Amino acid sequence: MADSFATSKSALVDLAQQRMRTAIPDNDWSIRQKLALTCRILFDAGHDSGLAGQITARAEQPGTYWTQRLGLGFDEVTEDNLLLVDEDLNVLAGEGMANPANRFHSWVYRARPDVNCIIHTHPLHISGLSMLETPLVVSHMDLCPLYDDCAFLEKWPGIPVGNEEGELISAALGDKRALLLAHHGQLVATASVEESCTLAVLFERAARLQLLASASGRIQEIPELLAQEAHDWTSTPKRSQANFAYYARRALRAGHGDALTTPLTSTSTSTTSTTNSPKDGPR
Template identity: 50%
Template sequence: MNAPLRDKSYFDTRATKEMAQHLRSKPRTMQETMAYACRILAMTEQEAGLAGQISVRSERPGAYWTLRFGLGFDEATPDDFIEVDRDLNTLTGAGMPNPATRFHLWVYDARPDVNSIIHTHSPWASALAAARQPLVIAQMDMTPLHNDCAFLGEWPGVPIADQEGVIISEALGSKRAIILAHHGYLTAGKTCEEATYLSVYLERAARMQIRAQAFGPLTPVDDALASEAHDYLLKPSIVNATFSYWARQTHGVPPLPAA
């Protein structure tokens, strides 16, 4: 006799509990996590010279950590991150920040829930940006961005001044990602791991969208199902375990500390 069908919530609750138990991340310093994030972005072919940026909110009010200017993502080590203030003066470490990280300040001011920002000119997301196309959530692996990817239809110019920060932060609103027309994209996460996870999946989603369009118009995933998948795939245990897997694939950064 067949067993009665159990509600999906039963399996969700059970999986969430087991993932919290078995998918525990090994400890890393903030600088090690940022270095791994940079290497993951490079590994996923998201570098564009020195145009990309990464930052993490500092415990010091009005300050953040970022990769010192002049290095590519593939070169980053834990010693290459500097802490800067609101005027981009270096507080900790040696070197200067990318001047274009100024707009990060406006996102941090507007979004107390955001603790890390990634911005790149990755090939596929930049192709959507060049075509001025918002993201269409048409497949399961795109759903971490469902109702969470804004679109800025006009380019405000190189974001080295305050006005660009105002425009970008307002366009982002309460979402965790945004495609910037004629430019690239930004992800804003509760953690550096989450911002990186969203970055990788946004670039994959853009690639999938462009390839799928060759077969005709895209059909968005059902809203309720996409919302369910969004919340499931953004569980911290999944995000952190995925980040750790990607980190193990990178090279040239000190290995993860022992648990």
Template identity: 55%
Template sequence: MTNPSAPHQTLRDKAYFDRRATDEMARHLAPAGRSLHETMATSCRILAMTGQEAGLAGQISVRSDRPGAYWTLRFGLGFDEATPADFIEVDRDLNTLSGEGMANPATRFHLWVYDARPDVNAIIHTHSPWAAALAAARQPLVIAQMDMTPLHDDCAFLADWPGVPIADQEGVIISEALGTKRAIILAHHGYLTAGGSCEEATYLAVYLERAARMQLRAQAAFGPLTPVDPTLGAEAHDYLLKPVIVNATFDYWARQAG
């Protein structure tokens, strides 16, 4: 196929531009080089900046190198006041192994997600305003616009609230409902994102909240939404979840959050 405005130029396949952009991003977008706890504190600031603090209900965890353990923000602090010194390591029964303080008792369900998903290294859970509104309306996410596509075919829906997730059974229910996806809307509750890294879980959390806001606003104005084409949605999902894009976006938000 040729371009009518440039008859001697052959149109190149989209994969060519994908490879070229990916190679150039790898050369020009260097990661920031934070420690684990610096990254977690930065994630908390980003969540606070984007209106997702949710009192003490907000949760963040990252899988520890120690089997069956994870790092989390000590209970009693909000996202907006987290510092790198405020993270503790806890075991399978939420006993504190490193640091001072206790874990949020409701992070127990994180253990079940980590057990079921070896690919997951970080979890964010909160009751952010727009995602919580979607949860209150008991509606799954509809991927109807490009900025929603990091969640295309990657956001599960739990239709029935199992109650405050401080026991084991809620972990079983939530982890089974999440399945192989990176995010889930929990009806009557909130959401969680599960990433291969803290940066990815944060990236998905910010875009899920934006997607929920977009969905509710568009539905209020125009009624039911039309999902994006599934083939194009899958293409955009994979492109926008490239680690170099995820990490560069996280770094940008980090600069905004200060």
């Protein structure tokens, strides 16, 4: 017989969060493996725009991070062809060069010690929305992880390869997890690769929904308190791990197994760890 039908909503939320913390196990994917999988996941999700866009994650050595090699598309990135660079984009491990636009990532990492992974891409619907010089509107339950968590840079500063653009972009992001850049694209900056990947996938869906809804009429606002409740409910590490694990399984089934060169463990396709492994490179 059920004994929770009189339980309050807040208590049920707490119970569900507690169960997720134990029911969803961590795994031992390395940072490089998660970055390579993220590149493939985002490629399949429509974030590909030729060689545009950068995906980075902090390495263990302060002032360094992993990123893809300039000249490779997201569908060509593997855990073995990633580069380890410093804040000046000098290559410390790997072959080739980083995208010069990675410079603003260095600015964001300096401004936000809580950020461990940055994704910047130019997907179709986000790029279309950016051309309207209008902020992202969150008015659907599924999009609430972005509610009051997406800043807006309304003026295009030009190519983001200088320190001026790095200073402007990092300031516009502020303490948010996401940023819509007018006439440009999107930026997601969070505490983990899993969280950034999940939010980037959602960001493109949000832009698509906004374009579809606004073409039909005026988008109606959702109640602030309920939206914030939904934001907090969906913005937990375990949810990001579960989402990422699903996206990774889907990418591997779709033929992106070449992104990984290290054999997976039995837990690697269920959820992910936020801890660097010894495979991540120089210490």
